[in-house]
Amino acid sequence: MEKLTNSGRRQMLISTGSIAAMAGLAGVARADLGKPDPGAGGTAPKSLPSYASWKDADSMIVHSANTIETKRTAFGSSVITPTNRLFVRNNVAPPTDASMMKEPDSWTLEVSGVAKPRSFTVAELKTLGLAAVPMVLQCSGNGRAWFPHKPSGTQWTVGAAGCVVFTGVPVKALLEAVGGMSEGMVYMTSTGGEPIPQGLDPNTIRVERSVPISAIEDAILAWEINGEALPLAHGGPLRIIVPGYTGVNSIKYIKQLAFTKEQSPAKIQQTSYRWTAVGEKPSPKDESIWELPVKSWINFPSDPEQTVAAGRVQISGIAMGGMTAAKSIEVSVNGGKDWQKAEFVGPDLGKYAWREFVFSADLAAGTHELACRATNEAGDTQPEARRENNRGYINNSWRDHMVSIKVA
Numbered sequence: 001m002e003k004l005t006n007s008g009r010r011q012m013l014i015s016t017g018s019i020a021a022m023a024g025l026a027g028v029a030r031a032d033l034g035k036p037d038p039g040a041g042g043t044a045p046k047s048l049p050s051y052a053s054w055k056d057a058d059s060m061i062v063h064s065a066n067t068i069e070t071k072r073t074a075f076g077s078s079v080i081t082p083t084n085r086l087f088v089r090n091n092v093a094p095p096t097d098a099s100m101m102k103e104p105d106s107w108t109l110e111v112s113g114v115a116k117p118r119s120f121t122v123a124e125l126k127t128l129g130l131a132a133v134p135m136v137l138q139c140s141g142n143g144r145a146w147f148p149h150k151p152s153g154t155q156w157t158v159g160a161a162g163c164v165v166f167t168g169v170p171v172k173a174l175l176e177a178v179g180g181m182s183e184g185m186v187y188m189t190s191t192g193g194e195p196i197p198q199g200l201d202p203n204t205i206r207v208e209r210s211v212p213i214s215a216i217e218d219a220i221l222a223w224e225i226n227g228e229a230l231p232l233a234h235g236g237p238l239r240i241i242v243p244g245y246t247g248v249n250s251i252k253y254i255k256q257l258a259f260t261k262e263q264s265p266a267k268i269q270q271t272s273y274r275w276t277a278v279g280e281k282p283s284p285k286d287e288s289i290w291e292l293p294v295k296s297w298i299n300f301p302s303d304p305e306q307t308v309a310a311g312r313v314q315i316s317g318i319a320m321g322g323m324t325a326a327k328s329i330e331v332s333v334n335g336g337k338d339w340q341k342a343e344f345v346g347p348d349l350g351k352y353a354w355r356e357f358v359f360s361a362d363l364a365a366g367t368h369e370l371a372c373r374a375t376n377e378a379g380d381t382q383p384e385a386r387r388e389n390n391r392g393y394i395n396n397s398w399r400d401h402m403v404s405i406k407v408a
């Protein structure tokens with residue numbers, strides 16, 4: 001749960017007067033407290049918060065100090081999203097204490113629910129194994145802007161996603177080092193390192209997520225992104241990466257990794273990120289949001305302000321499969337009436353990464369509705385309609401992602 005939780009929590013923080021007590025709360029973040037997030041293309045652009053000041057400002061839409069989106073025209077066509085254009089999403093005020101990153105190798109992770117519970121420094125984790133995972137990091141709420149009931153939360157269109165390479169130690173290698181999981185464990189539960197202000201119920205604040213243990217197969221504890229040390233904004237010194245799952249499950253600045261019988265009692269697990277019906281109160285009984293579905297969108301041309309020259313046009317974008325690889329991609333230049341197969345281009349970085357695609361079309365002067373529709377190895381095809389839900393999660397509707405372009 002994004003905005004609802006945030007605004008609720010923010011009000012609570014304000015009413016208990018404990019904002020100042022919340023160590024690591026940035027000035028920018030504080031200035032943002034209680035203010036609504038403008039949607040993409042909303043009010044005047046905000047500037048980048050200090051902890052993310054190194055982002056390429058021209059490529060980003062700053063919704064708030066905690067939510068920064070990549071512009072649809074800023075993904076490029078080279079598969080990997082440059083780190084300085086990757087979206088940022090924080091559910092609570094992020095740590096801004098730069099000293100956290102002074103000695104990243106001495107950051108510690110506590111491991112429990114295993115035969116030999118203990119803590120590890122990042123330096124120790126680096127001795128256990130190494131894996132590099134190219135993957136799509138995508139917020140559960142990406143595409144929320146198109147839900148007609150206007151769910152609260154950041155009005156992301158396509159830019160709460162990126163394809164990046166994370167490098168770290170496989171969770172399986174860590175498990176080997178601690179003698180395996182204790183008996184009967186069903187979930188892997190990760191806890192973020194944000195400071196919890198005193199006097200508040202930690203379960204309302206704590207960023208802690210549980211995923212089914214089947215996810216350990218490809219999960220890693222990462223300290224590197226796209227060949228560079230993982231910056232604080234993306235969860236440095238250490239972050240868990242759960243490939244194929246929505247972004248919220250990849251906990252940043254991870255302090256605890258526990259194998260558990262139950263899901264985390266934190267609010268972010270119990271009632272947020274669930275398939276709650278529109279207008280209903282969220283309940284732990286609602287199905288959890290975990291795995292990403294098949295999805296694609298066109299990036300070029302996509303700028304509604306721009307006029308495209310009539311004639312041959314290269315329509316390009318990205319396609320992802322979710323838990324299996326993207327297998328094929330179709331494009332329509334008439335609003336989804338007719339579809340034709342498009343070509344994947346560039347490297348195939350494995351099932352969790354996205355593929356670039358291109359479709360050459362001859363477009364006459366006028367307005368054209370461009371759509372794309374991906375199918376994955378499991379045989380799932382992107383649907384025309386989104387699956388409605390209260391908070392506007394997991395929008396993979398091809399119709400919503402359609403672009404209308406002017407050709408002259």
Ligand SMILES: Nc1nc2c(c(=O)[nH]1)N[C@H]1C(S)=C(S)[C@@H](COP(=O)(O)O)O[C@H]1N2
Nearest residue numbers: 087088089090091139192234247248251252
């Ligand atoms: N500790 C912590 N981890 C977190 C979050 C957070 O607020 N705190 N937000 C989650 C959400 S909702 C998303 S979409 C991703 C965003 O990752 P990014 O900021 O590196 O793009 O981080 C996830 N991990």
Ligand SMILES: [Mo]
Nearest residue numbers: 139140247248
């Ligand atoms: Mo997210």
